[in-house]
Amino acid sequence: MARSIWGGAISFGLVNVPVKLFTAVRKKDVRFHQLHAKDGARIQQKRVCSLDGQEVPYEEIAKGYDLGGDQYVLIEPDELEELDPESTHTIDIEDFVNLDQIDPLYYDSSYYVVPDERGAKPYRLLLEAMRESGKVGIAKVVMRTKQYLVAIRPLGEALVMSTMNFSDEVVPQDEVEGLPGKVGDVSDRELAMASQLIETLSADFDPHKYHDTHREQVLALIERKAQGEEIVAHPAAEPRRPVVDLMAALEASLAAAKGDGRSGSQNQASEKDQSRQAS
Numbered sequence: 001m002a003r004s005i006w007g008g009a010i011s012f013g014l015v016n017v018p019v020k021l022f023t024a025v026r027k028k029d030v031r032f033h034q035l036h037a038k039d040g041a042r043i044q045q046k047r048v049c050s051l052d053g054q055e056v057p058y059e060e061i062a063k064g065y066d067l068g069g070d071q072y073v074l075i076e077p078d079e080l081e082e083l084d085p086e087s088t089h090t091i092d093i094e095d096f097v098n099l100d101q102i103d104p105l106y107y108d109s110s111y112y113v114v115p116d117e118r119g120a121k122p123y124r125l126l127l128e129a130m131r132e133s134g135k136v137g138i139a140k141v142v143m144r145t146k147q148y149l150v151a152i153r154p155l156g157e158a159l160v161m162s163t164m165n166f167s168d169e170v171v172p173q174d175e176v177e178g179l180p181g182k183v184g185d186v187s188d189r190e191l192a193m194a195s196q197l198i199e200t201l202s203a204d205f206d207p208h209k210y211h212d213t214h215r216e217q218v219l220a221l222i223e224r225k226a227q228g229e230e231i232v233a234h235p236a237a238e239p240r241r242p243v244v245d246l247m248a249a250l251e252a253s254l255a256a257a258k259g260d261g262r263s264g265s266q267n268q269a270s271e272k273d274q275s276r277q278a279s
Contacts (some may be wrong), residue, residue, distance in 0.1 A: 002022045002023065003022075004020040004021060004022055004114075005021050005022065005023060005111070006020065006021040006111075006143055007019075007020045007021075007089065007116075008088075008089030008090055008091065008141075009089065009090050009091070009119070010090070010091045010093065010113065010123075010126065010137075010139075010152065010159075011090045011091065011092045011093065012093040012126070012137065015122060015126075016090070016122075017115060017119045017122045017123050017126055018115065018116045018118050018119035019091070019113050019114060019115055019116065019119060019123065019159075020113075020114050020115075020116060021111045021112070021113060021114075021161065022111060022112040022114060023111055023112075024110040024111050024112045024160060025109065025110055028212070028215060029215070030215055030218045030219060030222075047061065062074050062075075062076075063075045063077070063080075084145040085142045085145070085146070085147040086142065087142045087145070088142065090141070091113075091139045091140075091141040091150065091152065091161065092139050092140055092141070093137040093138065093139040093152065094138055094139060094140065095137075095138045096130075096133070096135035096136065096137055096138070097135065097136055097138055098134065098135065098136070099134065099135075099136045099153060102136065102151060102164075105165070105170050106151075106164045106165050106170065107151070107162045107163075107164060107165075108162065108163040108164060108165060109162065109163045110160055110161070110162045110163075111160070111161045111162075111163075112158050112159075112160060112161075113152065113158065113159040113160065113161050114158070123159070126159070127154050127157075127158075127159055130152075130153065130154050130159075131154040136151050136152065136153045137151065137152040137153070138150075138151055139151075139152060139161075141161075148163045148164070149163070149164045149165075149166055150162060150163050150164060151164055189247070190246060190247060190250065193247065193250040193251065193254065194250060196254060197250060197253055197254045197257060200254060200257045200258060201257050
């Protein structure tokens with residue numbers, strides 16, 4: 001059973017909704033420990049001074065901000081504590097915005113927002129009102145001495161809170177090298193073929209359809225080795241070479257997609273193709 005990680009209230013206007021937060025996502029990465037290959041014992045990490053090579057006890061470790069050139073500003077713990085944001089235990093909604101105005105780049109971690117015994121009715125009111133309006137609440141909250149920007153939105157019968165990246169944490173596109181811009185314009189025929197391919201591959205999103213096949217293979221390998229099976233590594237397959245001819249690649253992809261039975265929108269795509277070529 002999941003445990004609450006935070007308790008407080010959602011605040012919008014003068015209305016307070018008592019709530020608790022539960023983690024909405026469980027990451028399933030396969031984690032390994034570092035072992036000594038000779039005897040299988042765990043490897044211990046030690047904090048060692050880079051100048052004298054001596055192990056440093058925890059109480060002698062200080063925090064320093066790197067200024068570059070091996071220069072650091074030492075910060076005392078009480079200096080940071082004075083700057084900790086005040087923990088009000090409220091999720092203060094500042095604005096309601098349209099969901100399609102938030103690019104997924106801004107989303108980070110997600111949590112279920114659950115009412116406590118006193119908050120069931122105002123929680124339901126907020127849920128239904130947000131669903132009817134199609135709006136998302138943008139709020140700020142302090143958790144574990146850190147201030148977060150969050151988005152609150154209805155999902156099924158629950159409210160979901162997603163922590164967000166601040167605007168200065170998102171890398172501007174003009175800092176990314178190699179984007180083509182408007183150079184290398186595509187032809188109408190290439191655009192029609194690409195659009196037809198997208199239509200042919202279109203489907204309703206089903207999250208259960210997609211699996212982390214690498215993680216599944218790693219877990220299967222661990223299980224086989226745990227049962228004593230000897231594993232023989234096979235040489236890596238030759239990497240696929242990119243197709244240089246763009247039209248040939250589009251035509252081959254479209255033929256493969258149709259051959260896979262994914263042609264629910266094929267007629268509609270063909271009509272779009274013909275209308276583009278006629279224009």
